[in-house]
Amino acid sequence: MSTGHNNVHLALLLEGAPRVVGAMRKLCKQPFVLSLCLVAGVGLCLSIALVGAATPTARLACERCEEENRFVRIQQLSEESCRTSSRHLTHPLELRPEEWASVLLTLQVQRQAEGLLFRDPPGPMLPAFTPDEINHLSTALSEAFAQARPDECVVFGISRLNDVNMTEVITGGWFADGPSLHLILANYRKVVTMPSTRRLLWERPLRPDAGPHYDLVAGQHQTVVRESAAPTSIFSSTPSELRIDYQAMLPGGVADRVTSGQTHPSSSSNEASAPLLLEERLRALKRFHEQGLITENDYQTKRQQLLDQF
Structure with a gap:
């Protein structure tokens, strides 16, 4: 096509552009069409934001830490990730799997009240993790x-099918700051119904x-952290955050071991703490059974x- 023809087409397009814009303005004044315009605009902004956001830098902690339906990773600190006043966390942190299990067993969640005019009451308090999830997460x-650096936090994700064969996802993160x-x-x-969302x-x-949304419920040696200044949007809410005084929660010897940096506690400390840890896990297992969470x-x-471990 010649340059003259191109110029003619361009002139026609420029001449017709104001009419197209004017027609769109008239259409968008109609209530229904205006709603569609708003939804399309919001969706476009959300898509741009999600595409433009960079995926946080993360690395694997171990081979079995990354599976198809669950993972635990070490992630670089960022404004989006672990909001903390300290930019240098108390990492690495040496806690044995059974000590992590004792912490995980104490965690509870509660579904938030829902509704505007007629609000449903909050749901019952439930264990945050199942026994199988605790076994995986604790290890x-x-x-x-043990590998995390002071400028990193630890993130996790769990995916499983619920009773109606729909995929449910749990995601979050951990970090250690001083004694907590x-x-x-x-x-x-x-x-989650769409692969892209998952x-x-x-x-x-x-x-x-x-x-x-679910809130973490504070138990003994635990405090709910309220981030009132944290940014929120129409698409999401502020994550629930819990501060855990793990040194006071766990049997004696943990604080000394963490402070001194010893990675291998004495056998006498292990022998003293083992019965207490076993008792806590047995109580939690019984609670899961009574609540109908396990058969x-x-x-x-x-x-x-x-009991065989003991």
Whole structure:
């Protein structure tokens, strides 16, 4: 096509542009079309934001820490990740898997009240993790924190099918700051129906998604951290965060070992703490059984496994 023809087409397009813009303005004044315009605009902005956001830098802690339906990774600190006043955390941290299990067993969650005019009451308090999830996390967190640097935090994700065969996702992160552990629960039992949503949560485990939200419930030696100044949007809410005084919670010897940097505690310390840790795990297992979270066969099997360890 000649240059003259191109110039003619360009002139026609420029001449017709104001008419097109004017027609669009008239259409957008209609209530229904205006709603569509707003939805399209919001969706476009969200897509641009998600595409433009860089995936946080992360690394694996161990081979078994990255599986198809669950992971534990070490992630670089960022504004989006672990919001903490300290930019140099108390990492690495040496806690044994059984000590991590004792911490995880104490964690509870509660579904937030929902509704505007007629609000549903908050849900019952529930154990945050199942026995199988605790077994996996306790080992993976122990290995990850032993490798984490002061400018890194530890993130995790768990995916599983619920009773109606729908995929639920849990994501969040951990960091140690002085004598306290912090748990950030970004998404809890979030039902995911689109692969792209699951992939986004897997890549950015500390970004909350829209939908029903759960709060972490403070127990003994625990405090709920309220980040009132943290940014929120129409698409997400501020993650629930819990501060855990793990040195006061766990049996004696942990504080001395962490402070002195000894990675191999004495055998006498192990022998003194083992019965207490076993008792806590047996109590938690019984509670899971009474709440109907595990079957009678699972309860008896796991109970015997714990007793065999003793």
